[in-house]
Amino acid sequence: MTNQTDKQWAIETQDLDIYYSDFRAVKNVSLKIEPKKITSIIGPSGCGKSTVLRSFNRMNDFIPGSRVTGGIFFQGQNIYDPRIDPVQVRQRIGMVFQKPNPFPKSIYENVAWGARINNYKENLNDLVEECLVKSALWGEVKDLLQRPALSLSGGQQQRLCIARALAVKPEIILMDEPCSALDPIATLKIEDLMRELSAQYTIIIVTHNMQQAGRASDFTAYFTMDTDRAGSMIEYGVTSQVFTNPTHKSTEDYISGRFG
Amino acid sequence: MSRENLMLQIHQIQDEMLVMGSLVEQATMKSIESLKKRDKKMAVEVYNADRKINEKRYAIENSVLILIATQQPLAHDLRLLAALLEVSAEIERMGDYAKGIAKVVVNLGDFDIPVPIKEIDQMATLALSMLHRALGAFIIEDGETAKSIPAEDDKVDEMYNKVQRLLVNLMIEKPQNIDHANLLMWVAHNLERMGDRVSNICERTIFVTTGELVEIESKKKEIKL
Amino acid sequence: MKNPLNLVSTTTYGRDLNLEQRQKKATIWKALFRLSTLVGVVALAILIISIVNQAFGLVAIEDTNDRNDFISTSIKEVTKTELIQLIETNLSTNRVRTLDREEPLVERSRHDLMALVETEVFKQRIVDSYSLFGSIFTPNTFRDQVAKKHPEAIVEFKSWFTPQFLQESMSKTPELAGIRTALFGSLFLILITISVAFPLGVSAAIYLEEYARQNTWLSRVIQTNIDNLAGVPSIIYGILGLTIFVRAFEPITSGRLFGYEGANGRTILAAGLTMALLILPILITNAQEAIRAVPNSLRQASYGLGATQWQTIWYHVLPYALPGILTGTILAISRALGETAPLIIVGAATYITKDPSGLFSNFTAIPIQIYNWTTRPQQEFRNIAAVAILVLMFMLLSMNAVAILWRNKIQNKR
Ligand SMILES: Nc1ncnc2c1ncn2[C@@H]1O[C@H](COP(=O)(O)OP(=O)(O)O)[C@@H](O)[C@H]1O
Ligand SMILES: [Mg+2]
Secondary structure (H helix, E strand, C coil), rough: CCCCCCCCCCEEEEEEEEEECCCCEEEEEEEEEECCCCCEEECCCCCHHHHHHHHHHCHHHHHCCCCEEEEEECCCCCCCCCCHHHHHHHHHHEEEECCCCCCEEEHHHHHHHHHCCCCCCCCCHHHHHHHHHCCCCCHCCCCCCEEEEEHCCHHHHHHHHHHHCCCCCCCCEEECCCCCCCCCHHHHHHHHHHHHCCCCCEEEECCCCCHHHHCCCCCCCEEEEEECCEEEEEEEEEEEHHHHHHCCCCHHHHHHHCCC | CCCHHHHHHHHHHHHHHHHHHHHHHHHHHHHHHHHHHCCHHHHHHHHHHHHHHHHHHHHHHHHHHHHHHCCCCCHHHHHHHHHHHHHHHHHHHHHHHHHHHHHHHHHCCCCCCCCHHHHHHHHHHHHHHHHHHHHHHHHHHHHHHHHHHHHHHHHHHHHHHHHHHHHHHHHHHHHHHHHHHHHHHHHHHHHHHHHHHHHHHHHHHHHHHHHHCCCCCHHHHHHCC | CCCCCCCCCCCCCCCCCHHHHHHHHHHHHHHHHHHCCCCCCCCCCCCHHHHHHHEEEEEEEEECCCHHCCCCCCCCHHHHHHHHHHHHHHHHHHHHHHHHHHHHHHHHHHHHHHHHHHHHCCCCEEEEECCCHHHCCHHHHHHHHHHHHHCEEEEEEEEEECHHHCCCCCCCCHHHHCCCHHHHHHHHHHHHHHHHHHHHHHHHHHHHHHHHCCHHHHHHHHHHHHHHHCCCCCHHHHHHHHHHHHHHHHHCCCCCCHHCCCCCCHHHHCCCCCCCHHHHHHHHHHHHHHHCCCCCCHHHHHHHHCCHHHHHHHHHHHHHHHHHHHHHHHHHHHHHHCCCHHHHCCCCCCCCCCCCCCCCCCCCHHHHHHHHHHHHCCCCHHHHHHHHHHHHHHHHHHHHHHHHHHHHHHHCCC
């Protein structure tokens, strides 16, 4: 693999700036994501966490006027290279959203669809089972596969969305506040699930809930806004370090609830 | 499947605490051994090994703080982590007592004095047995056992008084013994304090299981005018 | 007061609660809303009653020719061969030939022949008719009136809605006239209209919502135009249809281009295209509305799995929007089914007995017939117009019911 860095990072950004039309929402982010670990992005509302996350699988493309400068490297390739098809990027880097958004179809179909449209050639039934097992949902739904996905509870729906993302066989899973619409028990379940998945997948999670970042992640990136409202990364390190002894005053104020 | 990560890490800290406990047991036994043999080299070893115990304590404290900072433990988990902080501090103090005994052995030098080694040995054995069982009770959260252990402290106190009398007699018999007998008094004192520390550990165990902070008092400890 | 407990405390915290007045205002508004609903319901009821009132009632029937001149017994005892004989001897040869062409006389049933004899030989005619309520409450007024004016006539109760009414085509005689040609015309017309307008409208909506760049001046101009077109009077569309489909595209709409012997462009195809044009803005705006209502999270979920834009639209956006699109289509069909003005301009025939047989046929439609019949002076035509209205309403209701059932089935599957 050709890469300018000595280590193979899951994702590496270099001097990343993201604009919405003329407004610079995120500036100067240079971030290296450790593979097969959970990295959380925390920070006050509007500091550009979601913006950065969406840029990792080019979901920002759908926002008119959004623009990226600097580089985002995935396996040594800049995913914003004009020769790269964003559809392929999104297949390799999956996403789970804030509100559980299963398709209004059956549970089975929710998991199978992504694989099917990506020309999956092997046995779909096996794949569906595998993904539902991985997302810790199989036991609860194995007899209800033809039921509408929307009949599940919120927490189950979110795990279904994770199973759905897994079915496309991504290497990285992006999660944008995946638990903010869930109750505490469902939240803890998802966190446990993330821990298990991190053996095989790189997980990047945006959360406004810093306790969750503390509980669930190995690395934490703290973002905040400048006076020009552009978000930037203030601190990035091992979660236990960031949470017990942050280097920056601003991080400390944020995680101790004094600001943001 | 719930909070596996937190439980896993708490278990790791508990394991570290057990290791620390056995380090203290070894150090105490070795310091008494060096007193018995009047082996200064061995005593110096014990003295220096205390650093390892202190480091363990800091490591445990650090892990506990990280868990509190990152995992938001509540209720039982929170009590357990708070108790772990306290208990590791108590064990560390007990390590200091062993270190103190080793220092006495060094300071005694080759001075010829009849050490009441039999009684001291008994005290040490009893105190360490208490510690061992107290830590076991702490790990399995056995409140009943924890409640029963502090009563044995009275036995340690009893023997402490006996050693004290023996040493005072020694001073009266031979005034040139006074300095060294006084040093030996510290050995007995340290062992007696160990018993008290074990009682504190037992109190923490009860705190973890019931959530109540109670002082386990033995009858003899009451002072009357 | 409503409150048995005096909850209004003596301390008002410096505020005048003014509760009584507020409650009174609320009551007045509620009464107003209820009244409005009532007015609507009453209007609807009056409409239906007045139609039903016309569709049934007493009639006075009289033979123009004295039947005793033709037969000596009751017609029920006359044999089939005699009936045929009666027809062949008393009607003009032309008429007999026409009848024979429709269906050979010998093959017709006895009942059929009896009716034929009564209407064509005896020239049995309804000479007067009376409304349903009049027939129920003051039948004697009618009887007296008939006895005075038509002493020969017999009075009997008639439902103007008969199976024949559905089966027969146009006729100059009201009791012989039917709606079959118009019914087929309307159905065929709607079929053409929908099969042209639905795909066009949905495609345009998809393009405007999913592909076209939003908020450019061009897209705004297009959007405003579509919205306004939905409000353009239908007669304008008629003129447009006349200019484009009937005149400019005559070779196509008359079918001459395809070797069909069409006389002119005033065909059901031209009318269907005109109607399609008419409902297109309604369809587009409704479909746009439905597509806009598809939650963005659904699109994101799809894209997030590595779907292309087309896969996202085809598998998620359209199925989700379909019930909404169907609702819009129902509205559009209802509109098209009831439109008269553009059809008249495009050249629907008012008197035609031949069912539409292809895209290039001449045609008529139910609203045209209704309009036509209500302009006739005879009371009897108004009676059958009422029945035609009932048929039209039934058609509308059943089409809508089918669409609604379909929509619910889709929604229940979620
Ligand atoms: N679609 C958008 N168009 C324009 N500005 C946006 C859009 N989405 C987000 N922003 C702006 O970008 C900044 C960062 O937003 P976001 O990434 O959603 O923050 P966070 O997820 O940290 O709360 C905010 O100032 C927000 O107003
Ligand atoms: Mg966000």
